[in-house]
Amino acid sequence: MINSSGQPAWAAALLKKVDMNDVATDMEHFERDDRWLRENLDRLRKEYPDMFVAVYDRKIVAAADALADARKKAKDAGIDPAKCVIQLILTKDYIWVL
Amino acid sequence: MPNIPLSLDEQGKIFLYIQLFSPGIPNPKPLKIYLDTGASHTTLSLKDAEEMGIAAGNLRSSEITNYGYGGRMDVRKLPEVCMVFIRDDKSTVPVCMDSIQVNYTYSAVKKKDKDKIVYGMPSVLGVDSLSRAAFGLHVNWKDKTAYLSSA
Numbered sequence: 001m002i003n004s005s006g007q008p009a010w011a012a013a014l015l016k017k018v019d020m021n022d023v024a025t026d027m028e029h030f031e032r033d034d035r036w037l038r039e040n041l042d043r044l045r046k047e048y049p050d051m052f053v054a055v056y057d058r059k060i061v062a063a064a065d066a067l068a069d070a071r072k073k074a075k076d077a078g079i080d081p082a083k084c085v086i087q088l089i090l091t092k093d094y095i096w097v098l
Numbered sequence: 099m100p101n102i103p104l105s106l107d108e109q110g111k112i113f114l115y116i117q118l119f120s121p122g123i124p125n126p127k128p129l130k131i132y133l134d135t136g137a138s139h140t141t142l143s144l145k146d147a148e149e150m151g152i153a154a155g156n157l158r159s160s161e162i163t164n165y166g167y168g169g170r171m172d173v174r175k176l177p178e179v180c181m182v183f184i185r186d187d188k189s190t191v192p193v194c195m196d197s198i199q200v201n202y203t204y205s206a207v208k209k210k211d212k213d214k215i216v217y218g219m220p221s222v223l224g225v226d227s228l229s230r231a232a233f234g235l236h237v238n239w240k241d242k243t244a245y246l247s248s249a
Contacts, residue, residue: 010178011194014119020182020190023117027184030128031115038107052217067148067217082127086149088218 026083033058033085041089049091054084100187102233104133104244112237112244114223118142118198120179124151129221135235137224140181141173141199145217152176154202171203181227183246191248193231 007015036058037044044053044060052070054062061084062073071081104114112133119126129146139162147154157174180194203216228235234247 007192007194008196011180011192014121014178014180014194015192018119018180018182023182024184024188024190027115027117027128027182028188034115034130067145071149081149082125085130086145088145090218 029083030085037085037087044089045091048089050089052086052088054079054081054086056084099247099249100185100189101236102183102191102246102248103186104237104246106239106242106244110239110242113220114246115184116223117182118150118179119182120176122152122157122176122178126150131221131223133228133235134222134224135228137222138226139199140195140224140227141201141222142176143217143219143221144201144203145219146221147176147200152200154200157200157202160199171201174200174202176200183231183248185248186245191231193227195227195230198227 033055037053037055048060048063051063051065052067053060054070054074056074056079061077061079062070064070064073067086067088070086074081074084074086102114104112106112113130114133115128116131117126117128127150129149142152144154154174157176160173160175162173175197176199177197178194179198180192183191183193185191201216201219228246231246231248235244236247237244
C-alpha cells in the first residue's frame with residue numbers, strides 16, 4: 001500500500017515517530033567527531049592499537065578490546081553510545097574491495 | 099536545490115553519513131557508509147548492526163546468494179528500513195526500502211585476527227538505494243568534491 005507521499009504505509013508510520021531536526025543535529029555532531037577521528041588516526045593507532053574507541057565531542061571517551069565493552073564504558077561515563085562515533089582502530093591499513 | 103554532500107577519503111573512496119530507522123533497529127544512530135556503485139545491494143556491516151542493537155543472527159537469510167572477492171558471504175535480511183540522508187541546508191531526505199542486507203560473515207577472512215578485520219569492514223550504500231531514491235551522482239576526483247542530487 002502506497003500513501004500520497006509516495007511511501008509505503010509502514011514507512012509513513014515509522015517516520016511519523018522520528019524528529020528530523022534531532023536527526024540532523026545528531027548527524028552533524030557525528031560527522032564532526034568522525035572527522036576528528038580521521039585527522040587523529042595516526043596518533044590513535046599508537047595509543048589504541050586494535051581497540052574499539054568511542055569518540056564524543058572530539059575526545060576519546062572509552063576504549064576497549066570488544067565493541068560491547070567500549071559501548072558500556074561510554075555509558076558508564078555518562079555518554080549515550082548512540083551519540084558516539086565508535087571505530088575499531090586497526091594498526092594496519094587494509095584495502096577493502098567494495 | 100540543496101544537495102546531499104559526499105566526502106572522499108584519502109584513497110578517493112566516497113562516503114557519507116546517514117541514519118537508519120526500522121522496527122528491527124532498537125537503537126538508531128548515525129552511521130558512516132561508503133557509496134558503492136558496484137554493489138547491487140545496500141549492506142550494513144556487522145559492527146554497525148551490533149551498535150544499533152540488530153541481532154543479525156536472528157534475521158532470516160537473504161534469498162540471494164552473495165559473493166564478494168573474499169568468497170561467499172552470510173548475509174541476512176533486515177526488513178522495512180528507512181534511510182535518512184541530510185542535505186547541505188540541513189533538510190532531510192528519507193528513502194525507504196522493503197529490506198536491506200546485514201553482513202553476518204565471520205569466516206571470510208582466514209586469519210588469527212579475523213573477527214577484528216570483519217569488524218573493520220564498512221557498511222555500503224548500493225545501487226538498490228540509489229535507484230529507489232532516484233538520486234543523481236556527481237563526482238569530481240580532481241577537486242575531491244562529490245554530491246548526490248535529489249528532486
